[in-house]
Amino acid sequence: MASRDLTSAFLERRTAANRRRRSSVGPSSKMAPFGISQMKHGIVDDHLLMEDGNALNDIGNNVHASACLPPDWVDDVDAVNATISDIRRLTSELTSMHASRIGTVFGRDLDDMERRIERRTTEVTTLFRKAERHLQRVGASTRRAGGEESLVGANVQRSLAMQLQSLSADFRQGQRRYLSDVKAQKSGGLMESEARFGINLEDDGTLQSRNDYGFGSVQQMSVVDDLQAEIQSRDTEISQIAKSIEELGAIFKELAVLVIDQGTILDRIDYNMEAVVEHTKTGIQQLEKAEKSQKSARPMKCIFCLLFTIMILLLILVAKHRH
């Protein structure tokens, strides 16, 4: 896999060539002020003016091309890229948070941790939505622009959609794993709290014989209440996660439309190029057809024919009334 770099040789030659060109162009650029002064004097030299205009135009084009700002949708693309990197960062944080959440069973900061996870999850989900919104905007604005740009836009959309889709798939998988782990822990946790409950009962029995008879005591009720509260909080947590998965699923589906199936003919570079040429051809054909129909004289003939008839009829009418 040898290769050869001709850049330095090329640059050398180009500098030499451009220097030569500049020195040969030199005299004609001296002509320019002359032309302008002539114009000031009111002597209009068509030829010089034209040359001047061309030179100015050239410079203008050059400046225009080099300083031309990229279109708006490029900002959207940048936004999507930034969002993607944000999502990457947040998801990795989220994974570590999941791990630490799964790792701890008890502790005061459990709820706090879950809340944080929840917040992060919604954040990521909104980021996904944001990226998708930007992506749609890219599609819309490039489609409006038409031509090559719409093609670029479609390809940008496709590539970004591919990245987003794989990210969202990873994210959903992580969520699902977390969810099932939490669920497993929850059922385990319930048993544990029941065990705690049992121990409590025994403790109650040995230490506080006064409560032996009051089985339906206030303390017990409060334990049940606690459990209920815990169950409820976990329930909302789970339903929230399920909701986020659902939303992501919707996004996934929307993105799937954009992503190409790999290994099919649609993934061939040459096929796509041929398709573009084909599209252009049919476009040109349709344009030609439109032009022809616009130019075609049939409607005009009809109009003239009718006008002529009207005139004749008018004449007949006038002639009739004269009698």
Add this chain to the structure above:
Amino acid sequence: MISSVSSSSSSSSSSSYSSYDQHQLDGIASVRSYIDRISTGDGKCHGMKVLLLDDVTTQILSCVSTQSEILSREVYLVCRIDEPHHARGGGGGGGGSHSLALAEEDDGTSSVAHVSHMKAVCFLRPTEINVGHLVRELASPRFSEYHVYFSGILSPTLLDLLAESDPFERVKRVQEFYADFLPINPDLLSLNCRNTLPMTSMLSKTANSSTSQIRSSIYERNLAGLQSMLLALRRQPAIVRYQKSSIAARRLATDVCDGIRSDQIFHFLRGSGKPLGTVGHVGGGGQGDRQSMSGGGGGGSSSMSLSMSSGGGGNNSMLLLVLDRMDDPVTPLLSQWTYQAMVHELLGLNNSRVVLRGVPNISRDLEEVVLSSAPGHDAFFQDHRNSNFGELGEAIQTLLRDYQAKSKMNSVSNLRSIEEMQEFMERFPELRSQSHTVSKHVAIMGELARLVEVCNLMDVSAFEQDLACSDDQAGHLRELMSKLDSPIVKIPDKLRLGMLYALRYENAVPSGSIPAVKEAMKRGGVPPDGVGLVDAILKYAGSDVRGPGLYGTNRDITSKLMKSIMTSVQGISNVYSQHSPVLMDTVEGAARGKLPGQTHPMILSGGGTSTNVDGMPLPQEILIFMVGGVTYEESTKVNQFNQANSGKVRVILGGSTVHNSTSFLEELKLVRNGR
């Protein structure tokens, strides 16, 4: 892997030395690494990119890469440089007054402004036409930067031209990446350059017509392709031999040798005693580049020469063998029974694309499918491209059964809980792509089976093999006549049978049978145009033109006897694959050092040729280039040879194109018309 070791990129290239150790001759891998570097602008072009290609490089790129791959590298637009894009505003067309035309023009100029923030990566063949397009492009640049990569050696005048015509200094890099051929399989390379058959005969004459110019451009293409194969595989052939009967082969071999001698790019760190060529074709800075290039950088040189000697067993490891299709006109005429070859013969496999449009009961998304050997595309095809029809049927059956088992497991009715549904969703994309693969192969297989049935191919092929492998004139003539008169046999098959017979019994003692055969062909419905091809093939590759070897004429009596005894003892394993191309005799001879110098002389380092090939070391690697095109049958046989001799010899087969009988006969028509 070794990149241009200019001072700036030396760090990147030294990191790639390690991968060189595993570097085996593999066409796909070499071209892929080039394409990877091109699509990233050799690591120096970031942001949104446009890829500008020409006709040939489009094929090369799509051969090894896919749309989704280049999209992931931020290549968002691929266009042809030779296409007249409407973005050239200010042209002032004649019908400019028209409202529609005006609107179009406006659109054009706006799109110029809008894509000009993108960078262009050009991957082009180094031809005058392409450089001309590039010059026009640079006169009114549409993109902010141009990174130009040429797929072959750029002539200094073209480099000058390019340097002269870059007034806005938009070109950032000019580099040569030698991916100038299509790697079809790891050991099969093609140039996809058609109409090379007439080259053989045209080169011998000093023709004065315009056709000779076309021929010479085709010849240049072949030479550049062969050079780029050597460069991409990073091998400098120790010995170059050619087929004596062909003038084209001789000229190609001589020119390649001259090229190697005059350009240091071909010198891959052989023994230090070897004098490097002194004539670089670009002076000044280019020369410096070249030297550091072939020097390979100080740090890496020791490891590289080590790997060279371990992989190649010393200095003189590669044999370049330039052959001509003319020596073996029989192979492209035979029916094929291995997957890749069969698809090409019956359906046409062009740039790994198969068109199934018009096949009965085909679904819309299978009208055109891809059969590519590039890794990661289609594992089934990779494994089974050399399997024969029977094995293939079984393989497809197991593939189908696997898929059915999987899809049953994943069927929607089995989904009871949310979890199962989610799991299904995760597996769904994989399942879908698998379903596409399965339906693709089943569809192709179905169509092949249908064609075999309709064209009565089993019967025809058995007779073809018989014609190609055994000598029985009276019997053959009788059977041929009955086949030619039979209404079941299709007309193209009749034509092929007639030609096979004519080739075999061209100089048989009771002459006069060939005119009778031609009469019978006419009676059987072969058009006169086709009947004429019998004479054409005898002129192109008759016994007095081609080298010895076809029909085993160069074997001595004992080996012939041995073979007949072996076949009579073992029996013929498969009636449809008795035939072994002449190429295999050549390859085996070359690998064992028994290829006679009389038929395949050697090019001497001084420039002359020699038939004395005694005392040459055995080659470890053989690159065969066949002028006029190769066939998939030969590729299959070479693949089998490589597997049988893995670790000892590795053969890479290259050719101007890959023929099936249709394309071969088309080119034969050109031979006839050329005379």
